[in-house]
Amino acid sequence: MRRLEIVYFICLLFCFKSISLLGQNIIPHPNKLINKGGFLDLGKKVNIVQREASEEASLLKGYLLEDFNIVSQEKKKGQFKSITLKVEKNKENELGEEGYLLDVNDNGIVISAAARAGVFYGVQTLRQLIKRNDNSLTISIPRVYVEDRPRFKWRAFMLDEGRYFKGGKVVKKMLDEMALLKMNTFHWHLTEDQGWRIEIKKYPKLTEIGSKRDSTQIGSWPTGWKSNEFDGKPHSGYYTQEEIKDIIKYASARHITIIPEIEMPGHSTAAIAAYPWLGTDRTPQNVPVAFGGPMAVQKVLNVTDPKVRSFLHDVLDEVMALFPSKIIHIGGDEVKYDVWRNSSKVMSYMEEQGFPSPAALQVWFTNSISNYLASKGRRMMGWNEIMGKKLDAGADEKDHLVEDNLAPNTVVHVWKGDLNLAVQAAENGYDIVNSYYAHTYFDYDYKTIPLKKVYDFNPVPKGLDSKYHNKILGMGCQMWSEWVPDEEILGRQVFPRIAAAAEVGWTDSSSKNYEVFTKGLPYFFQRWDRLGITYYNPKKMTSNAN
Structure with missing residues (x-):
């Protein structure tokens, strides 16, 4: 009888836990x-x-x-x-x-x-x-x-507006959905090869020229980069500083910090189109209309020129005056080293300074920006290429000979490469935000990154000793916008995957349950229907909108 009572009590506890x-x-x-x-x-x-x-x-x-x-x-x-x-x-x-x-x-x-x-x-x-x-x-x-209470203190959604400008109404709608999902960081990708979206008063041509392009390559993920089709329609748009202040205020009321991203030294063709002296060859350049293929143009800033570095300091000064965030994102990804190798001035500078590779030049430049931001009471953040490591199997080893270490107060934003590099970075004292592309890139289709794959993401990389877990600040999900020209496509790609990402960032692994998560989605489907937000319904395998 006593044994039956114990079994009954254990069953009650199990049932109570299940109910809770x-x-x-x-x-x-x-x-x-x-x-x-x-x-x-x-x-x-x-x-x-x-x-x-x-x-x-x-x-x-x-x-x-x-x-x-x-x-x-x-x-x-x-x-x-x-x-x-x-x-x-x-x-x-x-x-x-x-x-x-x-x-x-x-x-x-x-x-x-x-x-x-x-x-x-x-x-x-x-x-x-x-x-x-x-x-x-x-x-x-x-x-x-x-x-x-949340598992991680960094729970981010990134919107790329460099490729396609969306506008304040769309951004505020995204902030509302982030707030409901307890996401606290809006990573705002404001500059790209194909568009500059933030007013800089000292350099008005950045928006007068850099925010406009004559046409846009048409395609879809993953084949769009090979497309030869263009829409033939001008695309433009940027945020005035007053508009940015309004959006920051709106986000702050919802306890969301906005992290601006100003790309450097790569992904800077729009800036170079506005001010050709920023580039290595100083030749006039239109804002690119293509994202990939033979018509794609990816210029790189000439960081060996003190005038270029002063320009970046001026831009960052205006950015810091607008954004109260302690962290400023400087991109740093996918720098086309061939552009530097083809510049006699850049190569001469590298030889004079003893830089063994383009990656070494980038680390030196990145550290100089980090030091400048630190002098203003801010921290630098960048994609994990800024460490100078070889991330792609096909990359030339000679391009990644680096002797200097990345500035110690840098936040490393991991998106690709061997995750053991993230482990090493954390062990070396760097704060990490893990946005590994295979789980967090919402420009990918649902077949490649289905809802459950987002949900199953663990921002703490395997093999990281528990004593370094506090170096993982959290995670971010990214909406790159090469193939997202309008709000309807944006909604379908983001919703409901952003909900899965939100639970990754907030809920302890031991409390997560995918079946329970999916039972919470109808609340959001009804909400998004009411608000006219397009979304992807995994069960119906279709998109839905009012």
């Missing part, structure tokens, strides 16, 4: 969720009580009205159910800056956190918990207790 994990389908899934049973009827009106969370209370009022037609008022006491938002700084050791507690009981809802960001993320969980009953006359929320 599977009872509510929230994305990203909370790391601790207890379903207490029953529901709280919210009614059509609620009181909002806040302590040091006035901005979050204001956003909550908007969410309740827009999503559920619930009218709310800020009152400490009232005849309606209350939602209490409060910052309790003494909970920082327990919850960190982004964790939160959420308790739904018979008296109302309480969200508490050590900082405003945690309160905000508790509100995002609340939005997914609220249910409209079948008759649509009453609105209820399950009685649950949630204790939650």
